[in-house]
Amino acid sequence: MRRLICLALSAMTLLACEDESFVPLITPPPYTIPVLWMWVGPEDEAPPCADGQPPRWEGWMPEEPPDRCDGCACGPAACVLPSRLTTDALSCPGGGSSVSVDAGDGWDGTCAALPSPVAPDELASVLYEPPALSPCTPSETPEPPPVAARFVRVCAGDTDHDPPGFIACMQAASDGTCWDGYTRHEFFEELIDDRACAPCECGPPAGGTCVADLILYGDGACTDRVDAALSAGLGEMPCVDIRSSLPLSAVRASLVETEPGACSPNVPAVIGTLKRREPHVVCSFPET
Numbered sequence: 282m283r284r285l286i287c288l289a290l291s292a293m294t295l296l297a298c299e300d301e302s303f304v305p306l307i308t309p310p311p312y313t314i315p316v317l318w319m320w321v322g323p324e325d326e327a328p329p330c331a332d333g334q335p336p337r338w339e340g341w342m343p344e345e346p347p348d349r350c351d352g353c354a355c356g357p358a359a360c361v362l363p364s365r366l367t368t369d370a371l372s373c374p375g376g377g378s379s380v381s382v383d384a385g386d387g388w389d390g391t392c393a394a395l396p397s398p399v400a401p402d403e404l405a406s407v408l409y410e411p412p413a414l415s416p417c418t419p420s421e422t423p424e425p426p427p428v429a430a431r432f433v434r435v436c437a438g439d440t441d442h443d444p445p446g447f448i449a450c451m452q453a454a455s456d457g458t459c460w461d462g463y464t465r466h467e468f469f470e471e472l473i474d475d476r477a478c479a480p481c482e483c484g485p486p487a488g489g490t491c492v493a494d495l496i497l498y499g500d501g502a503c504t505d506r507v508d509a510a511l512s513a514g515l516g517e518m519p520c521v522d523i524r525s526s527l528p529l530s531a532v533r534a535s536l537v538e539t540e541p542g543a544c545s546p547n548v549p550a551v552i553g554t555l556k557r558r559e560p561h562v563v564c565s566f567p568e569t
Contacts (some may be wrong), residue, residue, distance in 0.1 A: 316438040318447035330436035331444040343430040350478035352423035357541035358486030363410035373520035390534040394501035399529040412491040417544035419481035459564035470559035479549035489542030499527025
């Protein structure tokens with residue numbers, strides 16, 4: 282390597298002596314021999330510097346990390362019983378005086394007595410809210426994709442022979458630029474990964490089948506049935522006429538058809554940055 286570079290410089294000098302107007306096509310750097318040797322690859326495969334010399338620098342050439350995470354998932358959207366119904370003094374579709382009955386959030390359908398029974402003359406019809414699909418539970422927030430980076434070892438160039446696998450190079454100019462024809466290589470002694478993934482989220486539930494039966498009772502212990510069961514599916518809100526001499530004193534419900542729905546997971550963004558510390562730039566010699 283040294284011999285080739287010296288011969289090239291000697292030839293350029295002779296040409297310059299014969300022709301004062303000669304201008305080299307490549308602006309020469311301020312060195313005449315390679316002063317550094319660079320190796321790039323997997324860290325566990327990096328060879329030592331020649332002649333037992335310690336490395337001049339070691340660091341990493343990172344690729345630009347992805348801006349999106351992956352690995353989010355959503356649990357099933359379960360069927361949920363409704364807890365509310367509305368009685369009306371007129372037959373369907375109603376329009377008379379009404380009473381709203383609410384068994385409470387999270388009602389499991391067991392017998393729920395009303396605080397105040399609805400009298401028979403106020404109970405001509407019932408409007409029952411439909412069952413629903415619960416929100417899906419997202420999976421735990423994933424880790425950001427790993428950073429792909431190549432290991433760099435730079436050794437001093439004063440060696441007895443060209444070390445195999447190393448690239449002859451020199452330190453860049455003070456502004457970090459390389460000369461015409463030279464290839465620029467930037468690496469960093471330290472990478473600090475401050476990245477994280479935004480939380481996993483689930484879209485609205487869709488699909489599935491949920492059908493609920495509601496039974497009305499004239500007593501608070503749910504023994505005297507007022508009317509036959511009222512059924513409602515997803516998106517339905519049936520109005521049913523009631524013909525009974527009993528008051529409405531309690532309700533009970535159950536899911537008779539359940540097929541969970543599904544939600545689409547989001548693709549969370551990567552938040553934070555990959556910090557690059559202690560940069561170095563070297564310039565490898567033009568290929569001949």
